[in-house]
Amino acid sequence: AQSVTQLGSHVSVSEGALVLLRCNYSSSVPPYLFWYVQYPNQGLQLLLKYTSAATLVKGINGFEAEFKKSETSFHLTKPSAHMSDAAEYFCAVSSAGGSYIPTFGRGTSLIVHP
C-alpha cells in the first residue's frame, strides 16, 4: 500500500519569501514521487517528479524538491514566492512493482500576500 500526507491544508507566505510545502509518503517498495500544481478552474499540471535518479529534482517555475529516504519526505521549495504561485499543490506517489496509479495527497493551498 502507498499513501501521501501533506502537512497543512493552507500555507500563507509573503511575496519574496521562501515557499516550503511538505509531503511525506509511505510505500513498501521504492517510490516515485510527483508534485502537481492546480491553478483556479484548471486541471493539474506536473511541476516535477522523482524517478530514482538525482535526489534533488528541479521543476518548472523555480520549484525544486528533495527526496529524503530516511525521512520519507519529498518537500517542495521555492526560494522566493511570486503572486502567480498562488494555487493548489498536490503531492503524489506511485511505486515500482506496486501501483502504477498514483496516490494523491489532499493538497495544500498556497496563499501569497503582497
Next chain:
Amino acid sequence: GAGVSQSPSNKVTEKGKDVELRCDPISGHTALYWYRQSLGQGLEFLIYFQGNSAPDKSGLPSDRFSAERTGGSVSTLTIQRTQQEDSAVYLCASSGDRGSPTDTQYFGPGTRLTVL
C-alpha cells in the same frame, strides 16, 4: 497541440437523474484515468484504461458509476441515479506511456457536477 478536454465544464442535475461526462484525451495517449476531486479530499481514483486491456475499475465507489472508452480514445463516465454526495469535480487525465509508474499525467480542466 491540444490538451485533454472535458465536457461539459459544469453540470447541474437533480437527484436521481443520470449524467454523462466526456473526456477527450491527448491524441495518441494510450492511458486514460478518471478521478473525483471533492473539497479538501484530494483526488480519488475512479477508473483506469490502458490500450485494449480490461479497465481497472477498483476505484469506482458504487455500481451506479461506470465508464467506457471507445476506439481507444474518447471516454464517457456515467453516473446513474445521482445522489447529492456525487457532487464534485470529475477530472480526466491521459498519459502516453504503457502504464509505467513514472508516467506524467496530463489533466483536463474537469467537469463540476452539482446534484440538487
